Amino acid sequence: MVRISRRGLLTSGAAAGVLAASGLPLRAQAKRGGRLVVGLNGANTSDSWDARTHSDIFMNAAGLGTVYDALTEVAADGSLKGELATDWEASSDAKTWTFNLRQGVTFHNGKPFGADDVIESLKMHVGEGVKSAAQPIVSAISEMKKVTDHQVQFVLEQGNADFPYLLSDYHLLMYPAGQIEESIANGIGTGLYKVVSFDPGVRFVGERVDSHYKDGEAGWFDEVEFIAINDITARMNALLTGQVDVITDIDFKTESLLKANPQTSIFEVTGNQHFTFPMLTDVAPFDDVNVRRALKYAVNRQELVDKILLGHGAVGNDHPIGPANQYYFDDLEQTSYDPDQAKFYLKEAGMEGLSVDLSVSNAAFTGATDAAQLYQASAKAAGITINLVQEPADGYWSNVWLKKPWCAAYWSGRPTEDLMFSSAYETGVPWNDTHWDQPRFQELLVKGRTEFDTDKRREIYHEMQKILNEDGGAVIPMYANFVGAKTNKVAHPETIGNVYKVDNARLTERWWMA
Amino acid sequence: MNPVVKIILQRLALGLLTLFIVSIVIFTAVNMLPGDFAQAILGQGASPEAVEAIRRDLGLDQPPVTRYLQWLGDALRGDLGNSFAQANFSSFVGEGSGGARVTVAQQIAPRFANTMFLAGVTAAIAVPFAVTLGVLAALYRNSAFDKAANVATLTSISSPEFFLAYVLILFLAVLNPVLPSLSNIYADMGFGERLVKTLLPALTLTLVVTAHMMRMTRAAIINLLASPYIEMARLKGIGPMRVIVKHALPNALAPIINVIALNLAYLITGVVVVEVVFVYPGIGQLFVDSVKIRDIPVVQACCLIFAAAYILLNLTADILSIATNPRLRQPK
Numbered sequence: 083m084v085r086i087s088r089r090g091l092l093t094s095g096a097a098a099g100v101l102a103a104s105g106l107p108l109r110a111q112a113k114r115g116g117r118l119v120v121g122l123n124g125a126n127t128s129d130s131w132d133a134r135t136h137s138d139i140f141m142n143a144a145g146l147g148t149v150y151d152a153l154t155e156v157a158a159d160g161s162l163k164g165e166l167a168t169d170w171e172a173s174s175d176a177k178t179w180t181f182n183l184r185q186g187v188t189f190h191n192g193k194p195f196g197a198d199d200v201i202e203s204l205k206m207h208v209g210e211g212v213k214s215a216a217q218p219i220v221s222a223i224s225e226m227k228k229v230t231d232h233q234v235q236f237v238l239e240q241g242n243a244d245f246p247y248l249l250s251d252y253h254l255l256m257y258p259a260g261q262i263e264e265s266i267a268n269g270i271g272t273g274l275y276k277v278v279s280f281d282p283g284v285r286f287v288g289e290r291v292d293s294h295y296k297d298g299e300a301g302w303f304d305e306v307e308f309i310a311i312n313d314i315t316a317r318m319n320a321l322l323t324g325q326v327d328v329i330t331d332i333d334f335k336t337e338s339l340l341k342a343n344p345q346t347s348i349f350e351v352t353g354n355q356h357f358t359f360p361m362l363t364d365v366a367p368f369d370d371v372n373v374r375r376a377l378k379y380a381v382n383r384q385e386l387v388d389k390i391l392l393g394h395g396a397v398g399n400d401h402p403i404g405p406a407n408q409y410y411f412d413d414l415e416q417t418s419y420d421p422d423q424a425k426f427y428l429k430e431a432g433m434e435g436l437s438v439d440l441s442v443s444n445a446a447f448t449g450a451t452d453a454a455q456l457y458q459a460s461a462k463a464a465g466i467t468i469n470l471v472q473e474p475a476d477g478y479w480s481n482v483w484l485k486k487p488w489c490a491a492y493w494s495g496r497p498t499e500d501l502m503f504s505s506a507y508e509t510g511v512p513w514n515d516t517h518w519d520q521p522r523f524q525e526l527l528v529k530g531r532t533e534f535d536t537d538k539r540r541e542i543y544h545e546m547q548k549i550l551n552e553d554g555g556a557v558i559p560m561y562a563n564f565v566g567a568k569t570n571k572v573a574h575p576e577t578i579g580n581v582y583k584v585d586n587a588r589l590t591e592r593w594w595m596a
Numbered sequence: 597m598n599p600v601v602k603i604i605l606q607r608l609a610l611g612l613l614t615l616f617i618v619s620i621v622i623f624t625a626v627n628m629l630p631g632d633f634a635q636a637i638l639g640q641g642a643s644p645e646a647v648e649a650i651r652r653d654l655g656l657d658q659p660p661v662t663r664y665l666q667w668l669g670d671a672l673r674g675d676l677g678n679s680f681a682q683a684n685f686s687s688f689v690g691e692g693s694g695g696a697r698v699t700v701a702q703q704i705a706p707r708f709a710n711t712m713f714l715a716g717v718t719a720a721i722a723v724p725f726a727v728t729l730g731v732l733a734a735l736y737r738n739s740a741f742d743k744a745a746n747v748a749t750l751t752s753i754s755s756p757e758f759f760l761a762y763v764l765i766l767f768l769a770v771l772n773p774v775l776p777s778l779s780n781i782y783a784d785m786g787f788g789e790r791l792v793k794t795l796l797p798a799l800t801l802t803l804v805v806t807a808h809m810m811r812m813t814r815a816a817i818i819n820l821l822a823s824p825y826i827e828m829a830r831l832k833g834i835g836p837m838r839v840i841v842k843h844a845l846p847n848a849l850a851p852i853i854n855v856i857a858l859n860l861a862y863l864i865t866g867v868v869v870v871e872v873v874f875v876y877p878g879i880g881q882l883f884v885d886s887v888k889i890r891d892i893p894v895v896q897a898c899c900l901i902f903a904a905a906y907i908l909l910n911l912t913a914d915i916l917s918i919a920t921n922p923r924l925r926q927p928k
Contacts, residue, residue, distance in 0.1 A: 126681070126885070127703065127882060128679070281782050281783065283877070284877045310780075310875070311778070311780075311875050316778070316873055316875050322770065323769045323773065323776070325777060326778070476631040477636075481630075481631075481635075
């Protein structure tokens with residue numbers, strides 16, 4: 083099987099040439115019809131159509147991907163396009179944003195979509211006692227104004243050049259104004275499929291609406307069914323016995339069975355999801371940059387990718403920006419396993435024979451304990467003793483992460499550089515899991531927010547990645563791919579999205595029956 | 597008072613006491629686990645303020661004794677409360693726009709119905725199968741058939757459930773695709789389709805429970821075959837099959853019924869693994885999920901159901917043994 087990542091495809095002229103010569107336009111075979119059955123994990127009995135509570139792939143694929151729409155959409159190639167908004171413009175300080183809304187769109191109950199729906203839907207995320215994960219995005223808006231029925235204006239407290247990107251968030255779905263309660267109860271959105279039945283934590287069935295603004299571009303199935311299969315072996319079985327057409331998150335250990343079966347194939351993309359070992363940089367010995375650098379040189383990244391991810395990933399470079407980000411610094415010099423360099427930096431720090439504790443549990447990410455053991459072995463060659471502290475999986479995120487000086491963690495990544503940095507690397511934010519504070523980095527972070535010039539932003543974000551690579555408090559050894567499997571009955575476009583699982587959770591829109 | 601009615605009342609009263617003790621034990625045990633609902637549900641996002649807010653909303657900041665007494669008071673009035681997950685979800689939405697809250701009882705009811713359906717299908721297959729096999733094994737004791745039946749059932753009971761499940765999937769769903777490997781039944785499904793989808797998990801459970809029932813049947817019958825009245829029956833010239841079914845089996849029923857009741861209780865309370873493998877939406881999976889997120893109201897309700905199943909089935913077994921034994925039916 084030939085696997086070509088988006089980046090690989092773009093940078094390899096040969097592959098691009100082949101594609102061009104074959105004369106295959108991307109949607110050559112896409113056609114209407116058929117019933118898609120998907121086996122997904124991440125389902126809960128407490129699931130509902132309230133996007134404020136959405137957090138895992140089952141409801142993301144059903145909500146954002148199938149029944150509802152957001153204002154903007156991240157296309158499979160990573161570019162931003164309008165979904166319920168057609169276009170937008172900003173004032174030069176990136177504080178005032180005007181969005182033009184799509185005309186002639188109706189909700190599944192016939193109500194036309196307009197500016198009031200946008201304002202009411204966004205207001206769901208702020209207010210007394212509301213705990214929406216999208217609250218920081220919406221509370222940054224100081225004023226929402228309906229200009230016409232199909233135009234809204236947002237005034238932000240601080241300029242943010244990425245604002246339209248943030249509106250593609252899977253929490254920020256558009257509900258019908260005045261009927262939000264009913265919409266949450268029955269799943270009434272503007273998406274390509276309307277709800278036929280929904281049994282939380284068990285099953286969802288959607289039926290294609292008769293006419294939709296995406297007709298001809300997306301939404302090829304007549305009907306879609308999601309089955310909640312949280313158990314990984316049961317998911318693999320369901321695919322191998324042909325009871326579902328697509329599954330999320332395959333079991334790498336039995337991957338060979340999928341490969342041996344001519345009816346099934348694997349699809350995967352490298353995105354922003356990364357596994358980390360964050361150190362608290364205000365705690366000795368991690369307050370010494372030389373110790374941090376020594377530890378970065380002491381991990382065999384390729385070995386981790388090969389043995390923990392079984393090849394389904396890519397080596398990381400100690401910064402959280404991934405290939406799915408716009409300004410990913412591809413050419414940044416790769417920090418790789420080098421015991422001699424590690425010894426050199428230890429000597430600089432005056433800490434030869436360093437001995438440190440690393441707190442791990444598989445709650446941090448699948449295989450975290452094994453990864454830490456490999457790290458322990460590779461660091462030994464550099465003269466560093468890593469004592470593994472096995473922590474209970476229960477309460478890991480409350481009692482270990484952000485508390486222990488060095489532990490394991492994961493980040494699913496963020497669509498924009500600014501959002502990633504301001505979630506985990508800005509001074510004083512609650513999730514700053516390295517307690518890291520570097521003046522130049524913080525200065526660039528603020529500067530990048532209001533910069534519209536693409537070249538200047540690239541410069542800013544590249545420098546920030548470089549600073550993190552050299553000085554940052556997190557060892558980030560690997561990016562984990564989004565991997566799924568499908569039968570030959572289903573086909574997908576050449577490029578699939580790498581922001582989130584199964585084509586950015588939009589497979590019901592973009593895929594079709596082969 | 598009729599002695600049987602007296603026994604029933606006594607046992608029911610004892611049962612209530614057992615339920616009360618079970619609820620205390622479960623409540624204590626779940627509280628002793630590290631982490632609580634707020635930490636479990638927030639995961640990586642568990643900032644101290646967020647944890648505090650959820651604890652306050654759900655009353656988790658109260659001391660355990662107060663919380664238990666509150667729960668007990670509500671439970672005595674027949675209100676099992678709202679699951680934490682649901683209550684937390686409502687508070688996401690803010691005041692007034694919560695829509696319909698689902699109570700624990702409403703949440704458990706459809707799952708419990710599914711579990712009972714699976715247990716029913718399994719029992720309908722396993723009980724006649726095991727008893728017949730036991731009778732035949734007693735009839736042809738020490739023959740090749742007896743040994744084969746013993747080896748086969750003992751092998752299946754000794755294998756882990758998930759292994760049996762995968763073996764059945766391999767033979768009945770992958771190599772010979774006659775049955776579906778996914779048992780995702782849902783509310784508006786016809787009985788026929790539901791039955792087909794439930795067959796594989798039911799067959800797996802049949803393999804698990806058969807050995808116990810079959811061996812008890814065999815042992816109980818063989819035990820009686822040495823009694824004088826059986827010898828008398830034989831001397832009258834009655835065929836061996838008739839001796840066993842007509843003369844030995846009725847007297848052997850009491851221990852057999854006891855074992856059947858135990859196995860039926862197991863079918864209700866112990867099938868989590870099979871549910872997970874076949875993606876069957878029963879109560880076991882709900883229970884495990886709830887323990888994982890420390891959703892105490894749901895865990896309590898599930899445990900009470902499990903305990904009640906054991907108590908009621910044991911009671912039924914005792915009553916049936918009395919009913920099948922004239923000596924116990926008419927005490928002197």
